Amino acid sequence: KAGVTQTPRYLIKTRGQQVTLSCSPISGHRSVSWYQQTPGQGLQFLFEYFSETQRNKGNFPGRFSGRQFSNSRSEMNVSTLELGDSALYLCASSFGLAAYNEQFFGPGTRLTVL
């Protein structure tokens, strides 16, 4: 069974640009969650999508958005990039809602904002 895949793996952008990250969950998984990892911070929850609906959102500005497609693939978009957005972005999929089911993480996208 293929694992969670994320593309791209590495990305370099400049301030003010926007970026779209992609996540393909494990086949059959309907939940995709996104997390941000920065130095000194734990994994910060961004949002979770389940059956194409955003179920929950973390404490991030509106510049962070996402969506989920009918095949459960998810994209995350960050507009008007800031230096502080430099981070490792992880997505995780689970069969059911993330709070109750073990999550399977992708390898992450390392975003650097210059």
Place this chain on the structure above:
Amino acid sequence: ILNVEQSPQSLHVQEGDSTNFTCSFPSSNFYALHWYRWETAKSPEALFVMTLNGDEKKKGRISATLNTKEGYSYLYIKGSQPEDSATYLCARGGTSYGKLTFGQGTILTVHP
């Protein structure tokens, strides 16, 4: 406890030692407690998901217990091996379903 807190922040042990970490979390509106292992250059890997007070789970040399009334969970590693070196994360699922709140992690280093 307002957030998920883990202790200690880091731990150095010798091969063969047994060790344990603590995860403390708000006990109200509790749904589930997760443990993950995150090795360098890899993705976090699920160890356990526990939901009931008194739950005990075991996988090989690693085990975990859960006390939802007082809001803590212990992770035990028996006979640590160098390959156990990793960051161990706990996460709490609350009433905002789908939202997991992670602790800062415990960094374990096992010296041969």
